[in-house]
Amino acid sequence: YPASRLAGETAYLCRQEAAELLGVPQPENVVITGSATHGLNLAIRSLLGPGDRVVISGYEHNAVTRPLHAIPGLSVTVIDTPPFQPDLAAEEFCRAIRQKRPRAVICTHVSNVFGAVLPVEDIARCCRETDTPLIVDASQSAGILPLDMTALGAAFVAMPGHKGLYGPQGTGVLLCGEGQKTATLLEGGTGSQSIQQSMP
Numbered sequence: 001y002p003a004s005r006l007a008g009e010t011a012y013l014c015r016q017e018a019a020e021l022l023g024v025p026q027p028e029n030v031v032i033t034g035s036a037t038h039g040l041n042l043a044i045r046s047l048l049g050p051g052d053r054v055v056i057s058g059y060e061h062n063a064v065t066r067p068l069h070a071i072p073g074l075s076v077t078v079i080d081t082p083p084f085q086p087d088l089a090a091e092e093f094c095r096a097i098r099q100k101r102p103r104a105v106i107c108t109h110v111s112n113v114f115g116a117v118l119p120v121e122d123i124a125r126c127c128r129e130t131d132t133p134l135i136v137d138a139s140q141s142a143g144i145l146p147l148d149m150t151a152l153g154a155a156f157v158a159m160p161g162h163k164g165l166y167g168p169q170g171t172g173v174l175l176c177g178e179g180q181k182t183a184t185l186l187e188g189g190t191g192s193q194s195i196q197q198s199m200p
Contacts, residue, residue: 018165021150022157023173028084031174031182036139037063038185039158039174043105043135046183047155053102053108056088058119059111064137068106077102090122097126104155106147109147110140124152133177138164139163140154142173149175156180165185 013026024030033039044067048054051073056064063105068074077096081089097105105127108121127134133155138147142157143164149157157175161167176182178190184199 007019016192018175020171022142022175023150023152025178026152029149029176029178029180031176033127033158033172033174034161034170035156035172037172038170039156040064040135040137041185042154042174042186043158044071044104045185047104047135048132049066050074053077053100054104054106055093055100055102056106057093057108059116059118060115061108061112061137061139064106064108083111083114086117086119089128090108090119090126093119093123094126097132101200102132103199104135106135106137108137108139108143109145109170112116112140114194115140117141120152124154126199128153153177162198170177 011032012027014032015030018030019027021162040063048071050071053075054068055077068076077100079089079096081093105123107118107120107123110117124134136152136154136157138157138159141147141164143160153175157172157184159165161171162169162172188200
């Protein structure tokens with residue numbers, strides 16, 4: 001019916017505009033979430049499981065650290081360099097990535113405490129060189145600092161809608177890299193392909 005169709009078109013238009021703004025090849029790789037925390041949980045659970053190894057910055061929000069803590073036997077390496085020393089942070093990340101061979105790397109783009117900008121481009125380059133998936137928390141930077149998903153080559157980038165993107169509270173965006181599969185946090189509830197018992 002018309003109101004439903006208009007709502008669907010509006011949501012898709014938001015995905016198109018986010019894709020254009022953030023360097024995502026196609027709108028289907030933009031997932032509208034309930035928050036950055038929701039997106040980060042999806043990304044973390046898509047890439048990491050029990051016994052895996054992950055490298056993170058020392059500035060991560062609890063939207064990252066709590067889901068990591070909930071994974072049994074996960075080995076976490078924290079790059080805890082002083083704020084405002086991006087060259088040192090990049091060097092330490094690259095060293096840890098090459099030595100630890102983590103299943104994934106997680107890095108906030110900008111610290112919500114210090115305002116320090118982390119060198120995500122350099123960290124992403126090291127991740128690409130070692131085929132290590134990267135999750136970027138762009139909660140403080142999306143819509144404010146340049147952010148290009150394709151150039152980064154990240155597996156996932158999560159952000160809230162209500163900060164630099166000027167969206168409403170209770171919205172978020174998860175950008176998914178090409179060919180990246182996402183895990184589900186909730187099962188069921190979709191009206192598409194209802195005969196299937198697995199989530200479409």
